[in-house]
Amino acid sequence: MTLRNRPLETIERTRTETTAVVTGGARGFGKAFGTALADEGATVVLIDVDESAVQKAAADIRASGGSAIGVVGDVADETAMAAIMAEASAVNGGIDVLINNAGLHSDEYSKPIGELGLPKTRRLFEVNVVGVIACTVAAHPHMAHRDGASIVNIASAAAHLGGTAYGTSKLAVAGLTITFARELGADGIRVNAISPGMIFTDTIRAELPDEVKARVKAMQLIDIDGAESDVVEAMLFLTSGRARFITGETLRVTGGMAAGT
Numbered sequence: 001m002t003l004r005n006r007p008l009e010t011i012e013r014t015r016t017e018t019t020a021v022v023t024g025g026a027r028g029f030g031k032a033f034g035t036a037l038a039d040e041g042a043t044v045v046l047i048d049v050d051e052s053a054v055q056k057a058a059a060d061i062r063a064s065g066g067s068a069i070g071v072v073g074d075v076a077d078e079t080a081m082a083a084i085m086a087e088a089s090a091v092n093g094g095i096d097v098l099i100n101n102a103g104l105h106s107d108e109y110s111k112p113i114g115e116l117g118l119p120k121t122r123r124l125f126e127v128n129v130v131g132v133i134a135c136t137v138a139a140h141p142h143m144a145h146r147d148g149a150s151i152v153n154i155a156s157a158a159a160h161l162g163g164t165a166y167g168t169s170k171l172a173v174a175g176l177t178i179t180f181a182r183e184l185g186a187d188g189i190r191v192n193a194i195s196p197g198m199i200f201t202d203t204i205r206a207e208l209p210d211e212v213k214a215r216v217k218a219m220q221l222i223d224i225d226g227a228e229s230d231v232v233e234a235m236l237f238l239t240s241g242r243a244r245f246i247t248g249e250t251l252r253v254t255g256g257m258a259a260g261t
């Protein structure tokens with residue numbers, strides 16, 4: 001079943017007059033999140049460093065009847081993020097949903113920090129960690145006291161397994177989820193995270209070596225391939241009123257690969 005064809009009764013509320021900002025929105029999870037939120041009626045603002053791809057992603061959403069804007073920007077650039085969040089806020093008088101999804105995650109970053117080296121580790125943390133901080137801080141004033149305001153950070157199963165530069169950056173994302181849930185709760189903003197396991201996005205299919213795919217799959221407790229829709233469903237739940245009493249949590253969507261860690 002495609003997301004577009006989800007039965008209406010599974011859609012808990014329409015998101016008309018809702019603005020959702022999705023970082024890393026040009027492809028993969030980000031585009032899928034944007035499409036799903038637009039399907040529920042939200043105006044979606046996609047942010048990405050890849051200008052042509054983010055414009056195409058927004059155009060694809062509009063072509064299927066959704067409302068979407070593509071904006072070029074680096075999540076680690078706090079000045080740019082402040083300006084983009086202010087623009088996004090102007091559409092419906094605030095921001096309701098922020099998905100901190102942009103991240104560097106090629107196989108290269110799954111090395112120990114000593115092997116990756118400081119310049120690449122610094123950039124990894126700038127995007128994966130400082131990017132979450134910059135976007136959250138920039139969006140906060142536009143989300144405060146909006147009914148149902150919610151942030152979802154995209155961490156990773158690697159956060160719970162340890163031993164790599166990438167996993168460490170994602171453990172910081174899980175930590176920031178608790179920190180921001182504490183800081184923003186008084187303003188009515190819920191903050192949660194999703195830790196996806198191995199999900200077959202185009203990037204993972206093309207770039208992850210076959211032996212790594214096989215090794216990770218063997219760690220799952222159930223023998224199915226993770227799909228983008230598995231993570232999208234978790235995001236739709238966490239940003240909906242059905243999750244109104246949930247904040248500061250990291251939900252693992254991993255086929256059990258990170259169970260018990």
Ligand SMILES: NC(=O)c1ccc[n+]([C@@H]2O[C@H](COP(=O)([O-])OP(=O)(O)OC[C@H]3O[C@@H](n4cnc5c(N)ncnc54)[C@H](O)[C@@H]3O)[C@@H](O)[C@H]2O)c1
Nearest residue numbers: 024026028029048049074075101102103105156196199203
């Ligand atoms: N695919 C998986 O199996 C998997 C598993 C666990 C976690 N994740 C996480 O999910 C998120 C999305 O993964 P994906 O597979 O869709 O990735 P992807 O590589 O397909 O897409 C990521 C997008 O982020 C953009 N981006 C990168 N740096 C940016 C920056 N500084 N500012 C703005 N945009 C930037 C890229 O241009 C790209 O369009 C990432 O944070 C990743 O770490 C993915």
